[in-house]
Each structure stands twice: as C-alpha cells, then as structure tokens.
Amino acid sequence: MADCPGVLHLAQMADGGLARLRVPGGALSAGQARAVADAAEALGSGVVDLTNRANLQIRGLAGDAGAALAARLALAGFVFHGEADRRRNILLDPFSGLDPRESRNLRALARALDAALIHAPWIGRLSPKFSFVLDGGGETQIAGTPSDVVLRATEQGIVVEASGLESPARVEAQALAAALAIAAAAADGGPETRASDVAPQTLRAALEQGGAGQATHASTGRKAPQPRFGAAASGDGTVAVAVPAPVGRLDAGMLRFLADAADAEGRGDVMLAPWSAVVLPGVRPERAPDLLAASEAEGFLPVAVAGRLTVIACAGAPACERAREPAKALGAALLALATAEPDRLPAAPKRVHLSACSKGCAGSAPADLLLLGASDRSGWTVHAGGSPRRPGRAVERLERVGPEAVLARLAD
Secondary structure, three states, X not given: OOOOOOXXXXXXXXXXXXXXXXXXXXXXXXXXXXXXXXXXXXXXXOEEEEOOOOOEEEEEEOOOOHHHHHHHHHOOOOOOOHHHHHOOOEEEOOOOOOOOXXXXXXXXXXXXXXXXXXXXXXXXXXXXXXXXXXXOOOOOOXXXXXXXXXXXXXXXXXXXXXXXXXXXXXXXXXXXXXXXXXXXXXXXXXXOOOHHHOOHHHHHHHHOHHHOOOOEEOOOOOOXXXXXXXXXXXXXXXXXXXXXXXXXXXXXXHHHHHHXXXXXXXXXXXXXXXXXXXXXXXXXXXXXXXXXXXXXXXXXXXXXXXXHEEEEEOOOOOOOOOXXXXXXXXXXXXXXXXXXXXXXXXXXXXXXXXXXXXXXXXXXXXXXXXXXXXXXXXOEEEEEOOEOOEOOOEXXXXXXXXXXXXXXXXXX
8 A cells, every 4th residue: 555644654754754744625723833833843853845735744753753743733723533644635726715716615615525534434445645626616727636536616516527527516515425435436446546446337326426417528628727826816805825935845934934924914824735835815915015025034935936937846865765866955946046046037937847766756747847866876867848757758867967057958
C-alpha cells in the first residue's frame, strides 16, 4: 500500500519524520495556524510545507513524535480518526464562499464529505491516494485538478464525475451519496484501487446511487486551475487576499504572521490554496496593499513575481534520501533572484518544475521548463513541456545549474 503519511503515521525522510496534516476544505482558524507553527517549532525543524492538495506537511520530527504532535494539535480543534487520518483527501476551491461568480458554495458539502469518510466502515481499505475535488463554479476552475472524484456545481445542481463518466445530482445529498459510493467501490477493490480501476458497470451504478441522474460520458477539455494572487473582491465589500508562499514553504514565523493578519485584518481564518498560497478572507480593500507589503517583509513573494513565475519543487536534497539535487533550495533561490531583479522575469507567465527524481512528488502537471534529477547520479536533465513522469526528450544535460541559468533559459 502507498505509504502516505498522516499525523499519527509519519513518513521517515532524510531530514526526520514527516507529518501530513489534512485540512479538508483548506480552512484553518487563526488559532489553528498558530498551533501548527508552535508544534512545528517545538517538535520538528520549524519547517511547514503547503502541498498541491492544500494540506500541510510538518518536517524534521522525531520518528516517534506522532502521538505528541496529535495531542498538541487536538487542543486546537484538529481531529484524528485512525485510518481515516491518511485518507481524507478533499480539495476545495479556497475562494469557495468568497467568489461572487461561483454557482454554489460547496464548503458545507466538503465538511459533510469529510465527516462521512471519517465514519465510513470501509475507509481503512481505501487507497491513501484516493482524492476528491469540489468546484463551486468559480474563477479558479479547481475541477481541472486531476482527482478520482470531481463534484462540480452548475446552475442546475452538482455534477459528479469519475473516470470519464458523470452524473447530475439535483441536491447536495445526492452528490454526496454518489461520491461515497464511488469511494466504497474503490475500497472494495483493495488498497491500491483508484476510481479508474473500478469496472465501468460498477462505476455507473455508484454514480447513480442516491437518486443522481443517469451516468453519461464526461465532457472533455477541462482547463487547468487558474491560480489567483493578491486581492480579489468577495462581493460583500471586502476582499480575499491570496498571499503567495515561495515554493510552498513556510516557517513558523510566516504562519504566525498569517494568523495575526487574519485576526487583525480579516475575519480570523485562513484558506490554504493548492498553488502555494494562503488566502485571508474579509480584508477591507484599502488594507490589502499594506498587508501584501508586510507579507513580503516576512518572506512571502510579491504578487507581481508569483503571477509571472510559478516554481514547483520537491523537497530535494538533503531532505529526501532519493535526491542528489537541492530542488527546494534551488527553487527558493530562483524566486529570490526574480524578486531582487524583476527584469530577469519571463515576458509571459511561465512554469518551472524542479524534481530531484522521477517520482515527481511536488506535482504531475507539465511545465514550460522541467529540470529532472536522478537518484543514482548528480546533475539535471532539462526538458521542455514535460512532467517528471512524462518528461519527453531531454534538451540538454547539466551537471550544475544556478538560478541565473534557469531564468536565462526561460527567456529563450
């Protein structure tokens, strides 16, 4: 079975134990953000990573720190339920309930799905990689994120999609029943089974369970999610401010800054975004520029840089024993150089992926420029338009590379 970490079940990495704190719907109170910062500092290295599923990873823990970490976080309102702790992979648009363009706020449905998974009798057999994405029809188009089950709001209701099939549901209860039936069918197939492995006839029956409509072939051509940075109008006179985190990495001080800003400038909560950002809702529009300026002083990226240059990077060396190259450090240096010398930024938005091995932990989407390392030798192969698992033909081989060279290749 895939060894995906949770809080009680740590993954052992070269830099210590790794805990993945699942935050269904990506919503944290300011107090919970502070609790994560305190726990990361007291029990780990103080390093916290945002994942591409809008969860948090706490690094540098002792191998037996899971119970102590869970006890600390439980005091802040986090809950952990045995095997469900590693199987609650629910991604929600961080602007859900904030985007005036969305068809429906699915935040309550995300909470209901999380509660149902916790109590599902089959949850221990479900693949830890099985995932759900909920899209209210807003601007971010989060439904473009590859997932086992997609729940997508329309003006008529909610469409449930899985493995090339879709079924309409009139009400949220029907959509929830269909999503759970798909997961249950996958769990019946064994701990490695994903929605794409379920027999078509079984999948159709699951989609139609609970009163949803007839299953048909899903529409194709889904667009990739559209990251949003900076201030976005919420429709209630406030703005939601998306603060970009360089290569998805936070330290305890950055988390505390977000918590303090949420209390002082917003409504006391934060939303984690799967594109290396944290959204602060409820900010007065006139306060957004000062908030973003203060965030830069804390180590967050300028919005102008984040909008032109996306850098995806795995942990790399020395944090990962499979890695020879320092992917995360190179990504941070790349963004630091672009911030200090914005003339080096590409003319049009570009995406760079730094993966220290072919596993591609940080994501699977194609990048304009992919630098791919290997576990058995140093150096990088350079690819254009590829992803770690499908890199395509190598353009060149580099034994060493610095941030200047990467930015120069983006300008080619």
